[in-house]
Amino acid sequence: MPYAVIRFSVLAVMAVAVLAPLSLVGYQSFLSAPFFDSMARFTLDAYRFVLAESDFWTAFGTTLIVAAGMTAIALPLGALLAFLMVRTDLPGRAWLEPLILIPLFVSAVVLAFGYVVALGPVGIISTHVKAVIGFLPWNIYSLTSLVVIAGLAHVPHVYLYTAAALRGLASDMEEAARVAGAGPWRVAFNVSLPMVMPSMLFAGVLVFFLGFELFGLPLVLGDPQGLLVLTTYLYKLTNKLGVPSYQLMAVVVVTIVAVTAPLVYMQRALLKQAQRYVSVRGKGLKQAPLPLGAWRYVALAGILLWFAITVIVPIAGITLRSFVVSWGEGVKLMEVLTLDHYRELFDYPNIIRGILNTLGIGVIGGAIAVVCYTAIALSIHRWQSGWTRVVDYLAMAPRAMPGLVAGLAMLWVFLFFKPLSPLKATLFSVWLAYTIVWLAYGMRLISGTLLQVGPELEESARTIGASALRTQLDVTVPLIRYGFIASWLLIFLIFVREYSTGVYLLGPGTEVIGSLLVSLWGTGAIDLVSALSVVNVLMIAFGLAVALRLGVRLHG
Amino acid sequence: MRKLSMLAAALLFSFSASAQTPSGYPADYSKIVDAAKKEAKLIVYATTDAVAAGPLIKDFEALYPGISVEYSDLNSTEVYNRFISESAAGSTADVIWSSAMDLQVKLVADGKALTYASPEIPNLPKWAVWKNEAYGTTHEPIAFVYNKRIVPAGDVPQTHADLAKLLAAKPDFYKGKVTAYDPERSGVGFLFVNEDVKNWPDAWGLFREFGKTGARLYTSAGAMMERVGSGEHLIGYGIFGSYALGRAKKDPGIGIVLPKDYTLVTSRVAFISKQAKNPNAAKLFLDYILSKRGQTIIANQALLYSLRDDVDGPASVKAVREEVGDKARPVVIGPDLLKGLDQMNRLAFLKKWQAAMKGQ
Numbered sequence: 001m002p003y004a005v006i007r008f009s010v011l012a013v014m015a016v017a018v019l020a021p022l023s024l025v026g027y028q029s030f031l032s033a034p035f036f037d038s039m040a041r042f043t044l045d046a047y048r049f050v051l052a053e054s055d056f057w058t059a060f061g062t063t064l065i066v067a068a069g070m071t072a073i074a075l076p077l078g079a080l081l082a083f084l085m086v087r088t089d090l091p092g093r094a095w096l097e098p099l100i101l102i103p104l105f106v107s108a109v110v111l112a113f114g115y116v117v118a119l120g121p122v123g124i125i126s127t128h129v130k131a132v133i134g135f136l137p138w139n140i141y142s143l144t145s146l147v148v149i150a151g152l153a154h155v156p157h158v159y160l161y162t163a164a165a166l167r168g169l170a171s172d173m174e175e176a177a178r179v180a181g182a183g184p185w186r187v188a189f190n191v192s193l194p195m196v197m198p199s200m201l202f203a204g205v206l207v208f209f210l211g212f213e214l215f216g217l218p219l220v221l222g223d224p225q226g227l228l229v230l231t232t233y234l235y236k237l238t239n240k241l242g243v244p245s246y247q248l249m250a251v252v253v254v255t256i257v258a259v260t261a262p263l264v265y266m267q268r269a270l271l272k273q274a275q276r277y278v279s280v281r282g283k284g285l286k287q288a289p290l291p292l293g294a295w296r297y298v299a300l301a302g303i304l305l306w307f308a309i310t311v312i313v314p315i316a317g318i319t320l321r322s323f324v325v326s327w328g329e330g331v332k333l334m335e336v337l338t339l340d341h342y343r344e345l346f347d348y349p350n351i352i353r354g355i356l357n358t359l360g361i362g363v364i365g366g367a368i369a370v371v372c373y374t375a376i377a378l379s380i381h382r383w384q385s386g387w388t389r390v391v392d393y394l395a396m397a398p399r400a401m402p403g404l405v406a407g408l409a410m411l412w413v414f415l416f417f418k419p420l421s422p423l424k425a426t427l428f429s430v431w432l433a434y435t436i437v438w439l440a441y442g443m444r445l446i447s448g449t450l451l452q453v454g455p456e457l458e459e460s461a462r463t464i465g466a467s468a469l470r471t472q473l474d475v476t477v478p479l480i481r482y483g484f485i486a487s488w489l490l491i492f493l494i495f496v497r498e499y500s501t502g503v504y505l506l507g508p509g510t511e512v513i514g515s516l517l518v519s520l521w522g523t524g525a526i527d528l529v530s531a532l533s534v535v536n537v538l539m540i541a542f543g544l545a546v547a548l549r550l551g552v553r554l555h556g
Numbered sequence: 557m558r559k560l561s562m563l564a565a566a567l568l569f570s571f572s573a574s575a576q577t578p579s580g581y582p583a584d585y586s587k588i589v590d591a592a593k594k595e596a597k598l599i600v601y602a603t604t605d606a607v608a609a610g611p612l613i614k615d616f617e618a619l620y621p622g623i624s625v626e627y628s629d630l631n632s633t634e635v636y637n638r639f640i641s642e643s644a645a646g647s648t649a650d651v652i653w654s655s656a657m658d659l660q661v662k663l664v665a666d667g668k669a670l671t672y673a674s675p676e677i678p679n680l681p682k683w684a685v686w687k688n689e690a691y692g693t694t695h696e697p698i699a700f701v702y703n704k705r706i707v708p709a710g711d712v713p714q715t716h717a718d719l720a721k722l723l724a725a726k727p728d729f730y731k732g733k734v735t736a737y738d739p740e741r742s743g744v745g746f747l748f749v750n751e752d753v754k755n756w757p758d759a760w761g762l763f764r765e766f767g768k769t770g771a772r773l774y775t776s777a778g779a780m781m782e783r784v785g786s787g788e789h790l791i792g793y794g795i796f797g798s799y800a801l802g803r804a805k806k807d808p809g810i811g812i813v814l815p816k817d818y819t820l821v822t823s824r825v826a827f828i829s830k831q832a833k834n835p836n837a838a839k840l841f842l843d844y845i846l847s848k849r850g851q852t853i854i855a856n857q858a859l860l861y862s863l864r865d866d867v868d869g870p871a872s873v874k875a876v877r878e879e880v881g882d883k884a885r886p887v888v889i890g891p892d893l894l895k896g897l898d899q900m901n902r903l904a905f906l907k908k909w910q911a912a913m914k915g916q
Binding site: 017034036037055106117195220223224225236238239240243326327328329330332340344349350408411412415421423457503504507508519520525526527529 | 559606607610626627628629630631633634636637638640641642644645658659663705706716738740741742743746772773774775778779780783785787788806807808809810885895897898899902903906
């Protein structure tokens with residue numbers, strides 16, 4: 001089969017998968033009623049209504065602040081962290097690596113609720129701080145807290161992209177800088193990090209995107225003070241007219257797409273000269289850690305502080321909550337300890353199914369998703385064509401839909417596209433929704449790694465007569481195998497903690513922990529939410545431990 | 557617990573001993589039962605969480621062996637969205653059972669429900685049945701909850717007016733300490749305050765006190781009760797009695813008051829979908845949750861507050877009557893609920909609410 005046919009069929013499948021839900025939403029935004037309602041007619045009323053809402057503009061502004069703020073925090077910290085972990089002799093790197101990834105494991109609702117228990121107005125830490133200094137120096141429900149927490153929680157995203165790229169970098173240039181007398185920081189900022197700029201830019205843009213999609217943190221932390229971002233504004237909008245109005249929700253989604261599309265364009269412009277950064281050449285790769293000297297302990301302390309704030313505090317909060325019947329002002333924790341919440345989990349057959357389904361979606365679904373992402377990334381790899389731009393935009397588009405809306409759109413696809421209908425009540429529907437929603441993420445992951453492969457390696461294969469397909473399968477793919485394992489792990493983590501996309505597809509047989517958490521949270525079963533969250537965290541920690549034990553190395 | 561299971565066992569025995577047609581039901585009811593057994597399946601979308609509904613479903617399956625129930629619990633917006641999307645696509649759940657009374661009435665008004673006169677109608681209050689299509693299944697009082705450790709005993713409000721007075725008298729102590737549903741973001745919250753205004757002329761005065769003391773508004777009862785339990789907030793306004801009862805059973809620090817001037821009563825509304833694939837099983841299920849047997853479980857195990865006069869238990873209409881006498885004010889299931897969904901009415905109401913939240 002000619003290579004072009006394979007390429008176009010891969011891209012066609014992807015285009016359909018992305019465009020079907022998205023165009024439904026776009027179409028919906030111009031209607032007066034749900035698209036399947038016979039009363040629906042074309043109108044711009046939905047746009048008029050939303051754009052005239054002062055709440056919309058407030059939420060829009062807040063979203064911009066949150067997205068920009070968290071990128072400003074996550075990008076430098078994540079890049080620095082990657083440099084320290086990959087290129088220096090920082091003590092304890094081996095056991096730090098899995099720890100650093102933990103914030104990716106935990107669903108944002110869980111993190112947020114952990115913060116409320118630990119740092120809220122009557123939180124466990126807060127009451128001690130108040131007892132000592134007489135007042136509480138922070139307000140967990142403020143915009144600043146939201147930005148800081150979101151920023152710190154997204155450090156691992158930047159870390160993963162940057163670290164993956166740094167690992168493919170030979171250290172001769174850093175050594176040259178050292179020989180010329182540069183200190184470790186100078187090397188980091190003037191040599192190492194500029195070399196991996198494409199990966200950092202990818203990560204930065206993605207974090208900014210995730211800022212637009214942020215839902216769990218603002219849902220819980222923004223609730224008490226009525227702080228609205230676009231995704232939580234969707235909630236309010238749904239209710240404003242009493243009946244869920246898809247056209248208004250669609251307008252908000254279209255707005256988000258309109259805002260984020262130029263970002264993709266900017267990113268592409270920045271990456272035009274990606275060739276400059278190629279570093280895995282046909283020569284052998286040599287890496288030697290950079291000595292940090294006395295700085296190594298300062299750096300370690302900094303990382304541990306970040307880890308304490310981002311992981312230990314909220315996880316301790318939620319774990320504690322899972323073992324007590326009540327907490328807060330005037331409660332002696334020793335008197336309220338209980339194991340009941342864990343026992344209760346077993347009363348729910350759907351929770352047990354949810355746990356198994358979640359594992360299946362993460363492990364098997366994650367692997368299949370990585371294969372799909374790789375097929376797409378390879379089909380545009382080294383392709384000098386305007387179509388790559390189209391593919392890039394397509395990949396980014398679904399991410400602009402908040403998970404909840406994307407899930408609803410996928411439900412519509414499964415309902416109204418008859419050949420898919422029988423699969424609606426199976427885990428396939430959840431898998432497809434997850435894979436599409438995280439397309440941009442996975443693509444960036446794979447294509448970031450692909451950029452590290454020098455073209456001369458592929459060209460030499462072509463020179464001796466290998467076909468394009470053969471070259472990719474025998475040269476490109478084996479060269480990026482570490483990238484695959486890291487991607488699979490990352491996708492596993494993302495799929496296991498995803499919570500909003502599956503909500504509309506939730507039913508007997510398609511339960512996953514994330515959507516169960518959302519639905520339990522709504523009914524007020526916070527006892528179960530906390531216990532199930534702890535189970536979720538343990539499950540992933542266990543999975544990661546097994547992976548490490550089996551020798552799956554996170555870096556070459 | 558043991559007592560309850562013995563009671564359930566005794567009930568089970570007495571029922572399986574009798575014929576399949578419950579007493580007082582039409583003689584040809586067995587035809588529905590036979591047809592339902594051929595369907596062998598029932599799909600329910602509900603807002604009642606699966607643990608609360610578990611005993612009901614298990615007992616239903618025991619009563620009618622051969623019919624298995626597929627039960628999905630979702631929040632009320634999701635129930636509505638899924639139902640209208642799926643019914644437009646042609647196939648959806650058989651029974652829709654949701655606490656969003658207004659949305660349920662809208663679906664029935666839009667002709668989505670199957671007309672079916674349940675043989676249980678004579679045992680139900682008038683307000684709970686509309687057009688022989690929409691059926692109220694519970695009698696849930698809307699309560700105040702408070703933090704027993706911190707709220708002084710003398711402060712605990714017994715009426716809506718007490719609460720308004722308390723907030724006016726101690727604004728500093730209760731600053732930011734009262735919590736309620738946000739009617740702008742929560743459909744249930746809108747329904748509750750709307751009913752307050754209908755039942756009590758001074759309701760807006762109370763809402764203005766909320767505004768002046770900076771009441772915190774949430775979208776979920778769970779979030780509110782969690783924070784009342786912890787002392788972050790002290791008084792929760794407008795909480796489903798069933799949730800409050802379930803929570804207070806676990807957390808002794810939570811107190812519940814059913815207001816003595818008037819107590820709103822809401823109901824989980826069920827209807828059979830016109831497009832039901834298993835209409836006979838759906839009829840059995842509807843009759844079952846309205847029956848004495850089903851309602852007894854609702855009052856004693858599910859704790860959702862039964863609505864039949866002939867059922868006893870900690871969560872029953874009798875228990876509510878003991879506390880508030882004749883002051884229970886059920887939200888009538890009917891076209892009145894549609895007024896709140898009218899766009900103009902709703903936006904005007906919310907505008908007034910926003911002003912009240914500014915203390916005006």
